[in-house]
Amino acid sequence: MTLVAGGPSAVEIAGDVRAGRRSARSAAEASLARIAEVDSQLNAFTIVLAEEALAEADAIDALPLGERGPLAGVPIAIKAENDVAGVVTTFGGRGNSTPAAADSEVVRRLRAAGAVVVGITAMPEFGQFPFTESVAHGVTHNPWALDRSTGGSSGGSAAAVASGCVPVALGGDGGGSIRIPSSCCGLVGLKPARGRVSMAPHASLWGTLGTGGPLTRTVADSALVYDVIRGVTAIDCWSAPEPAMSYAAAAADLRPRRIAWLTAPALGPVRVDPQVAAAVSRTAARLAEAGHEVLPVEGRWPDVQAAFVPQFFASIRECVGLVEHPERLELRSRHTAALGAWARGPVLRQSVALGAKARTAFIDRFREYDAVLSPTLACLPPTLGQLDGAGSIRALLRSLPMIAFTTVANTTGLPAMSVPAGESTEGLPIGVQLSGVTDDEGPLFAIAASLGL
Numbered sequence: 350m351t352l353v354a355g356g357p358s359a360v361e362i363a364g365d366v367r368a369g370r371r372s373a374r375s376a377a378e379a380s381l382a383r384i385a386e387v388d389s390q391l392n393a394f395t396i397v398l399a400e401e402a403l404a405e406a407d408a409i410d411a412l413p414l415g416e417r418g419p420l421a422g423v424p425i426a427i428k429a430e431n432d433v434a435g436v437v438t439t440f441g442g443r444g445n446s447t448p449a450a451a452d453s454e455v456v457r458r459l460r461a462a463g464a465v466v467v468g469i470t471a472m473p474e475f476g477q478f479p480f481t482e483s484v485a486h487g488v489t490h491n492p493w494a495l496d497r498s499t500g501g502s503s504g505g506s507a508a509a510v511a512s513g514c515v516p517v518a519l520g521g522d523g524g525g526s527i528r529i530p531s532s533c534c535g536l537v538g539l540k541p542a543r544g545r546v547s548m549a550p551h552a553s554l555w556g557t558l559g560t561g562g563p564l565t566r567t568v569a570d571s572a573l574v575y576d577v578i579r580g581v582t583a584i585d586c587w588s589a590p591e592p593a594m595s596y597a598a599a600a601a602d603l604r605p606r607r608i609a610w611l612t613a614p615a616l617g618p619v620r621v622d623p624q625v626a627a628a629v630s631r632t633a634a635r636l637a638e639a640g641h642e643v644l645p646v647e648g649r650w651p652d653v654q655a656a657f658v659p660q661f662f663a664s665i666r667e668c669v670g671l672v673e674h675p676e677r678l679e680l681r682s683r684h685t686a687a688l689g690a691w692a693r694g695p696v697l698r699q700s701v702a703l704g705a706k707a708r709t710a711f712i713d714r715f716r717e718y719d720a721v722l723s724p725t726l727a728c729l730p731p732t733l734g735q736l737d738g739a740g741s742i743r744a745l746l747r748s749l750p751m752i753a754f755t756t757v758a759n760t761t762g763l764p765a766m767s768v769p770a771g772e773s774t775e776g777l778p779i780g781v782q783l784s785g786v787t788d789d790e791g792p793l794f795a796i797a798a799s800l801g802l
Contacts (some may be wrong), residue, residue, distance in 0.1 A: 351776075352387050352492040352537070354513030359423045359570040361598035362516065363463065366422035369414050373406035373465060380424035380467050383514045393499075393508035394491045395429055396436060398467040401604035405465045416528050418463035419577055419627040423764050425464045426509045426518035428502075429472050431456055431561070432550065441502070442474035442679060443485050444672030454549035455519065455578050455656055462577040470505030470518055473736070474682050475668045477661075479529045479751035480735040480745050481505055483553055484679045491533060493778055497730045500751060502526040506564050507534040510619035516566060517574055523559035524661065525725075525755025528767035531564050532780025535769045536647070537571050538564045538743060542788035543762030544587030545579050553586045554666035557701055558657070558759040568768075568797045571598035575790070579752075587762075592789045599791030600798040602652040605640045608633075608783075608796065609715055615652035617751040621727045626781040629724055632800070639799040641721070650723060650753070651711060656703035656760040662689025663763030685741040708761035725767040725780040727753045754782055764790040768797045 354686050355377075357365075365371035381399050402424070429439045432449035433456055439445055452460065461465065471481055471489045480505025481489040489504045491497040492512040503520030507530030512517050513577070520527040522540040531538025539562055546561045548554045554561065555682055563574040574587045575596045581588045610633045612626040637643045662685065669675055669686040692700075715721050728750040735747050759763035764785040771779055783793045 350495055352390060352512045355566065356513045356516065358567050359420065359516040359565065360573055362423050363419060363421045366409065366711060366789055367414060367417045371422070373409040374403060376422045377402045377406040377424055377465050377528040379443045380515055381511055384468065384657045387512050387514065390495060391492060391508045392427065393470055393505045393512065393514065394468040394473050395439065395486050398468050402465050402467045409463055409465070418461065419573065420459060422500050423464045423517060423561060424467045424515045425635065426468050426470045426506055427456060427466055428470050428520050429504050430476060430521055430703050431519060433466060433469065436469060438560065439485070440475050440668065441483050441497045442682065443677040444674050446673055447779045448486060451663040454547040454582055457580050467515060467546070470509055472505055474504045474648045474679050476500070476502030476523060476526050476663055477519060477665050477682065477685060478736060479525060479748050482736045483709055486557060488778040490733065491730055493534065493776070496732055497777065498533060498733055498735060500529040500730065503564060504530045507531060507536060510536055510566060516570055517562060521554060521562050523555035523560060523563045523664065523760065524657065524759050525752050527564060528563055528755050528765060528782060529751055531767040533778065535778035536564050537565060537568055537766070537768055537797065539571055539575070539766040539790060539793065540758050540764060541575065542587035542589040542764045544581055544585065547581040547585050549584040550776050552584055556660045557704055557762065558660050560662065562665065564730055567793060568600050568802045572600045572794050580589050594791060595713055596790065600794040601688050602795045603799050605642060606719040606792055606796055607642045607717065608636055608720050608722055609644055609646045610652065611646050611648065612724060613649040614727055615650050616755045619727050619749050621724055624773045625727060625779055627727065629722060629781050632708065632770045632781045633722055639741050639764035641799065642794065651707060653707045653760040654702070656700050656707055657756045659692040659696050659700035662692040665689055681741055681744065687742055704760040708763065711757065711761050711763065715786045718719050718786055720786065720796055723782045723783040723784065724754050726751055729773050729775070729777050729779065758784060762786065766793045768796060768800065768802055
């Protein structure tokens, strides 16, 4: 059984609402009706904000047409790690109980642009594993096949978009958590450059590793949302240089690009599924047909685990220490935090330094190219229950095929995008990854758009 559905894009909804061809309320009502129809089977949402959404939509409809923003009337879902005023920021667990006093900066920008927040989406506790399964909220089912995982940690957001509940959902990516569920659910998901999107009221997300951004069905929708939310505040640790042009303009810039491609993972236990490797090869051929220069390169994907792992453990330890009720957290989260006691001081500083070296090495290796094509995941979307009976170590080992190609972008701070690349023989979506070689996400939007996505 599949619950995959399309519906109008964010670009279409906003254009209609700004022109007066459609009301924001009708768009919100359609979104809420779809949530009511399918979410009992998906478990994508932890909270549905129906009354609040309709009130927001009515306020947009009351505005003169010329004052309606670039996201006017677009229903959007928010991952549970983002502050939404009046809602408890749960991070996927039960560790907090006090509602947020104000929106996070990115949610504020979305609302200011006219987006309508319809609900909060599920995630594993603290986003620590690439499977959207938690003690607090259960498992989230993949709309493509209900016995399969959405990946994670933005799995609730992915399910909400793929099922047609919303055209856009906000996610976060500290090790692949936008790109992994995008791959599992047939979506477009960009992890932007470090310092591109504000993490305020926090200075950062998972130290140097994390950032936020949308999951969408189309490249144009992703570009539209990023043009609204990009830019940081004085609170943020990092600030990326301005892109060469707006992302909407970049997506329309279809000049030929030079693209490297490879499918060999870093040395270790991970093996790439033959169907995934074939999807990368097919995408390389499609890009060549679209006029790009696409060249296979020798060697393996970089190994950045020495840079990534200490920062991962330190981040989870910090998250556990910040919640109001740590005793309510999953035993697995508390165990991960305890295991990360070593990841501090000189060890942590060394891992950050290794990440900087990995960035330099990646840029040097691929500086002759505009992007690097690879698998997003080494595997097909896995079956549900990946965390059943698993402690932290076993869960991390089960995560390896999911993160084998994604953590490079987090440790280097460079952008990377997962885009749909067809289906497996089982009818499951396969994603491929486009990795940037500079902090400018524009070439990734352009290359993805040339695939007709």
